[in-house]
Amino acid sequence: MKIIETIAQKFNLSPEDVLKSLELSQDYKQIDLLKALGIYSMFGTKEEHEEYIKSKLKNYHEQLASRENESKEKDKKIQELELQKSQTLDKLNNVVEKEIQKLNFYGNVKAQDLDFEALDFQNLKGSILNQAKQNNWTIKEVEEPKQQETTQRDTKVFSYGIVTKN
DSSP, rough: OOOHHHHHHHHHOHHHHHHTTTTTTTTTHHHHHHHHOOOOOOSSSSHHHHHHHHHHHHEEEEEEHHHHHHHHHHHHHHHHHHHHHHHHHHHHHHHHHHHHHHOOOOOOOGGGOOOOGHHHHHTTHHHHHHHHHHHHHOOOOOOOOOOOOOOOGGGGTTTEEEOOOO
């Protein structure tokens, strides 16, 4: 190899003396020479070194591009999950808000006033009432109209509705 010849020339030795000093045979491989010199890598020419660096940089850039794609995909997934979470919370707020309106509290009670962690969606009304009791919220009492008994002779049916006579 050219490396052995260069070393021999620099130290004014014969190539055979260099091989003997490094304990290498005439048909040694580059890896044997590297081990004998105690080095990791060596390149015979500038072009070999450039090619090695280019291949390492290519691998690095491919890994970097792959990781950037993974990062973009994960960011997209996070945004999708955030949107889904927001939509789900909006739907839950609407359900709770409708239940609050049905209960007809005094004051301006909103879904945000409730502890969502304590809500039982299997028994939403009861769960809201429990929190209302804890927060001293009161419900407006609505009187239900009394049903009057009518007889057939007290009512008349018209095409636009029924008229009752008191």
